[in-house]
Amino acid sequence: MSAVPILEVRAVSRTFGNFRALNNVSVAFRAGELTAIIGPNGAGKSTFFNVISGGVPPSSGQVLFEGRDITQIAPHDFARIGIAKSFQITNVFKQLSAHENVRVALQMQVSRFQLLRPRGAYVALMERADALLERVGLADIRHKLAGDLAHGQQRSLEVAMALACDPKLLLMDEPTAGMSPEETRVMMGLIQQLSQERTVILVEHKMKLVMGLCNRLIVLHHGELLVDGNPDEIRGNAEVRRVYLGQN
């Protein structure tokens, strides 16, 4: 097992005007871990997520992926180096079918500026798209327009699209947002499977989910790292209870 952390955040800060969203945060993630980032809204979770996923560059500090400095790379290069994300607010191609959504995500690896060959010629892509759809349980609605899918199905489609680039690091921003308990259970199962194959970092609020799944939790508060530990440590931490979990 490699000693180099798969993702390392070094003294990262991010300010928006006067507001310091992240303040000197340093964390290292080891390959194969399933970590959850938790904390009150406004604690900097979204900003942190955006910094490590290419949504926003840090104002200072460094982000390293497998030892390589990726602080300045363009947002569209993240998928190419092996970091994929699923958005908090569902972000699929609404007028395209579920199958086409995944196929387009896959196509990136094969061809981008090919003008003359028909899409259908890339049969392998279509098959891989079907395989991914099956994995997230959407095989039977492959032809439906993504905009017509139920909320939970759209979230699953997002995951399929994130998996398309075969990422080493999968980032998920509130993957179960708006899902019913049943759908949440299905997603949890999927996340558990995925964490066996790759490194997964989640941002979540559903404590039962997070405590049950992850063995490492990182608590952010006021843009700073508050606590970093396993579920028991987090649950027992007085400060975390005061600002986030509540006393029960």
Next chain:
Amino acid sequence: MLKVEQLNAWYDQSHVIQGLSFEVRRGEIVTLMGRNGAGKTTTLRTIMGLLNKCKGQVLFDGEDLLGLPPHVRYHRGLAYVPEDRRIVPGLSVLENLQLGLLASNRRGEMAEMIDEIAETFPRLKERLHQEGTSLSGGEQQMLAIARAMMARPRMILLDEPSEGIMPLLVHEMFELFSRMKEKGTTILLVEQNVERALSISDRAYILDQGRIVHQGDAQELLENAEIQEKYCAV
């Protein structure tokens, strides 16, 4: 207080609510539960008058609301807090609150209401002059509820208020709902956090594909193993 009789509603061609009948008695907290797409949000929106194609009866204190535009329903004492909160950017917390009473003919009570709301929502009191959208998600949710409370509604419709909110604020929120009930506000709640919702509710209905498939006492439902299995969180 609210009686829904054989309600049918359509989104374009889709028949989303099919013959729904239920009621919410004065001073109750009633929860609507069910999986996504069951029609819970649609039901609330139809009651508020935000859906164009609908048939059936929506009786609020005996008066049929069907045909009345949403703002008139608001003046009759029915308030709605949508899932996406709709805090107005560019306005402070105070100004967002004022919006809740501005269009009413009771706007003279503005100062009094602000004081009252500030007492009920201490977090908002601390941030009265902050810009509305700079608040955290949970605080924005509180603001949306507070704004709806400004007109002293007799009944308030809440769409997934705990969604995406941190545990501490979820706890505060549900305690707030209990306090609101004590003060006489009737609440119709749509929630995915079923245990919390049932723990403060009187009764609940389970919706599936636009119809009611189960109903009963909140306590009974909470103890029902099958319901636990199917609808409650992990």
Next chain:
Amino acid sequence: MKKFLVSALVFARGHRVATALLFLLIFPFLMPYDALSVNILIFGLYAVGFNLLFGYTGMLSFGHAAFLGVGSYLAGISVVSAGWPWWAAIGVGVASSCLAGLIIGFLAIRTRGIYFSMVTLALAQIVYYIFYKSERWTGGENGLRGVKVEAIELPGIRIDFLNPLNKYYVILVFVALALWFVSRVLNSPFGAVIEAIRENEKRAAACGYNVARAKLLVFVLSAGICGLAGALRALHLSVVPIDSLHYLQSGQAVMMCLLGGMGTFFGPFVGAAVFLLLEDVVTNLTRYWMGVVGLVFMFFVLFFPKGIWGTLLYQLDRWQNRQGKAL
């Protein structure tokens, strides 16, 4: 009868280039006079080029006249000042409009929405001004005169280019090639990328696509096709009027696409045909043809926002869905 129409539409959708060609082959015999057919062919191509950017990628440019005009002028100047043959002139027209597309695109891509539209309008106005002032080359206000191509000399045949019907079929060859090219692009992996960008730019970037570069490429392709239309127009009219670069010409492209149906393959052609026919008919009836065109345009935007062809396709889809359900 209905069944025949439906099968025809279904065939048309599946084999769009072949259908377009079939139709265009007989088109002059449906029109009152040949010069109108040629005009419709040229402006149809112009609208198709514009539609590539507007309908398929979702970028509304108010400056596409720049590419029509650059294509026309550079093709004309090649013939008039350099004495080059017609086919070289067309090549120069297309190449120069592609270059213009690269420059204008590079500057405009950084902006979005209404700002994008404003930037393209402004840049097109600059092009207008440059050509207006370069009287020595362009004839300024009077336009470029003397783009005379009297005959097309090919090995073995001599086609009299002054005959409108001949003109039509020669131009049709180029239009057909362009349509074939557009169809291939739309069907290609790159076509999938631009659809994705139109749907959701952020998502496309998250999938790994360089959105800015893709947009620039579409811009250049679109400019090239409009440039081809411009070059053909120069040869057709034998003059290049300064109005080719006017913003009204840009607006026409928008109107034709909206009338016909943006984001559809035939829509722009249908829109161009309807627009020009209408213009032709109405000018004979009244001086205020612009007003009439405006009213017609408003009518369509209000009641047929999908455009004529777009609405037909939508109804076909609905009909097919219902048949599907019945089965």
